[in-house]
Amino acid sequence: MVGTTALTAAGILVCLVTALLPGPEAEVGADVAAPAATRAEATPSTPTSTSTPASPSTPTSPAPPTDSSHAAATATAAVGSTTAAPQPPAKATPQAASGTEPSAGRIQPGTTYKGVATAYAAGDGNGACLFGPSDDLMVAAMNTTDYEASRACGAYVRVRAASGASITVRITNECPLPCAPGQLDLSEQAFAKLADPKLGRIPITWSLLSPRTSGTISVRYKTGSSPHWCGIQVIDHRNPVARLEVRTTKGWRRLPRTEYNYFLAADGSGCGGAMRITDIYGEQLTVDGAALLPNVAQPTRVQFAPH
Structure with missing residues (x-):
């Protein structure tokens, strides 16, 4: 009997010790927490788009014009007596295919803006956008804020006065400070x-237009362009241009835009090859066959759709 009682007491003691030891639940909890932390660290960051522009380096070709005022553009932009090259083949692609949808910037379609109109002597219609002389002088200089580092270049806007009179002008110039947001400096004729x-x-009030036109887009390489450095300009576009890309051995590459309205390939990558032009509505036009001819306006066979 004594032996049986001793064995029973020993069994109870063992059960008490076992109950006080950490159970499997605690160990499982530790194992679950660790993988969660590991997943958080291993979550990949958002990949960089292949169309993101590289930081432009200082070009070694002739320095870009520094005049962003109402003064007439320099001779580097003038077409003058230069003969255009044969019309390059081109094709239109209806939807943007790389990167995110382009933004219209400050000037949004379907929006009416309020401001004031002033006047300046436009000369031959040339200006900070460096399009060259204009066929007519229904042109305007956009205030610096809405000019947005040349994004407004080539935009058509409908301007209305309090009297009810209205005109359509094309943005070819920049109106520097103290021109306020919403202000348009019109040619004296406009x-x-x-x-x-x-x-x-x-x-005045004004809004963006997408006018009907029978003309087509032209492209022009900047003076000094070569296979090692080039600037590309888009001319006579119906809608504002949001993006320009060039085809390289690694695919399409988006070029940064300058305040003087050229897209730069500072390292020459893509110069002389196919280019893809996107407007603020997301429509893409692909141009093949534009020769690397500096200061020559080369017509294409394409134009953005009206909106």
């Missing part, structure tokens, strides 16, 4: 169609 030039300053 201002005169809205109000008496003696007024000098009138309240």
Whole structure:
């Protein structure tokens, strides 16, 4: 009996010790927490788009113009007597295929802006956008804020005065400070169609247009362009241009845009090859066969759709 009692007491003691030891639940909890931390560390960051522009280096070709005021553009942009090259083949692609959808920037379609109109002597219609002389002088300089480092270049805007008179002008120039956001500095000829030039300053509203035209887009390489460095400009586009890409051995590469309205390939990558032009509505036009001819406006067979 004594032996049986001793064995029973020993068994109870063993059970008590076992109950006080950490159970399998604690160990499992530790194992679950560790993989969660590991997944958080291993989560990949958002990949960089292949169309993201590389940081442009300082070009070794002739320095770009520094005049962003109303002064006439320099001779580097003038087409003058230069003969255009044969019309390059081109094709249109309806939807953007690389990167995110382009933004319209500050000037949004379907939006009416308020501001004032002033007037300036536009000369031959050339300006900071470096398009060259204009066939007509229904042009305007956009205030620096809405000019947005040349994004407004080539945009058509409908301008209305309080009297009800309205005109359509093309943005070819920049109006520097103190021009305020919303302000348009119209050519004297354009201002005169809205109000008496003696007024000098009138309240207006304006909005972006996508006019009908029978013309097609042209492209031009900047003076000094070569296989080692080039600047590319888009001319006579119906809608504002949001992006320009060139085809390289690694695929399409988006070029950074300058304040003087050229897209630069500072290392020469893609110069002389196919280019892809996207407007603010996301439509893409692909141009093949544009020769690397500096300061020559080369017509294409394509144009953005009206909106």
